[in-house]
Amino acid sequence: MALLEVSNLTKIFGGVRAVQNVSFAVDAGIVYSVIGPNGAGKTTLFNLITGIYVPSEGQIRLDGRDIAGVAPHELARFGMARTFQNLQVCMNMTALENVMVGAHLRLDRNLFKGALRFPSIARRDAVLREEAAELMRLVGLEAFTDAHADAMPYGALKRLEIARALAAQPRVLFLDEPAAGLNPKETGEVDILVRKVADSGVTVVLVEHDMKMVMNISDQILVLDYGRKLAEGTAAEVRRNPDVIAAYLGTHQ
């Protein structure tokens, strides 16, 4: 059984069919990429799977359990984590705290224990601080461990989101254009990072416009166009697909 199974998924906004009758399956442990021109419905697909939007139609199964319409904070319990195409960093917090928030579900969140600073809370927070700093090193942000989020450049914030998502220790990680707006050097670093994450056993679902990165990294690729599934397969298969060449690769080369 696939880790994630999407069948006949549809999302309609007013008159816009952002996602139409899309089906695919993601096996555990792979890098699965979703590509397509702007407006193809990639972000909407992510928002449906991660519970931000409720599907108009269709099923989404995680480990065989139907999760369509389940709230995002519930899905986090099942090991789902994600980053956002449009940054969603908490600018009212430090970089390190942003990462620490990622570990929310792994902590004792009791209000009273927190207010009275129970030794167990203080100890766990001290360890978490180290874990978060380690994650920031992993994503190449060691220079920002003491920084406030609102003092960080765009490229650093994109990677901060990845660190936060990793702090949740997810089973499946959704990355929505992690390299968008990054320079070639930073893009290369994100490429290596995604590989590292995948090698550590996390299933990665990736939306990315950088074709070099996508073609190199992906085990499977799903091509969307106007909300519909245009093709699915390995990098080689997708590259050869005439529909894909016509609709997408052709216009972008």
Add this chain to the structure above:
Amino acid sequence: MPRSRFTGLIVIAVVLAVLPFLLPNNFYLDLAIRMLINACIVLGLNLLIGFAGQISLGHAGFVGIGAYATAVLTTHYGWSPLAAMLAGALGAGVLAALVARPIFKLKGHYLAMATLGLGNIISIIVRNEAALTGGPDGMPVPALALFSFELSGEKQWYWVVSGILLLSLWASLNLINSPFGRALRALHGSEVASQVVGVDVAKYKLAIFVLSAVFASLMGSVTAHYVGFVTPNVADFFHSIELVTMVVIGGMASIYGSVIGAVLLTALPQALAGFEGWETVAFGAILMFCMIFMPKGLVPTLAAKFGRR
């Protein structure tokens, strides 16, 4: 580094310890006590507004619930002050919990209007239930007696209220730097980001609303005992605005800002007493000035100026 969080707390403790010996008479001690009580309420409100990012324009309503629970239950029903105080807190907490779900579905202006309405309803009830509350004239409140000890005189009150403030400051500093507090700040920073890491946003908004309502109610009871008299003004709109103003002037999401905001705005009417009826205008002018030149509030602005974040 985690230690430095409490530097301000130690400074405040020292100031509180020496202050009574520097103040010339009980008039100033009384002013100090009212500042400290306000600081406590503002601290609780700042957790809601500044840290969680949820506005409440009806918070004086909860202060009123505590004040009148204390007044009515001790005077008419012979309850002990402690029991009355806890009943008020329970009432405020239950009310806050009941209205939280529908209220926090609203955002921005709508949330402001809904909380404003809630505060007004409470204020109207105490004004109209004259048989119990004395109506617009208010009613007297007996002294605060805990077990066999009766609190009396400004000196005693000062130490008690100082203790409450220091404890509240300590607990608030702990809270905002605990997993609960980080989740609260995160939902303010990005609601959707906090959701996808597992924060049950509705639950957290409810919890902090209830906590700040309960705390406001407890401090309302304390005020009632201290002043020895309650009037419906304690619950009215102007008081709510005053509390929000203290939060904003001191600094949103600033623990120490809450204290500074409360101290300054409690002192201001005294300082402006010479203006004879123009206090409210001066009050508004100062608020406007602060918002234009220090939109982040005093403490965060000064902290940034002196290079500390």
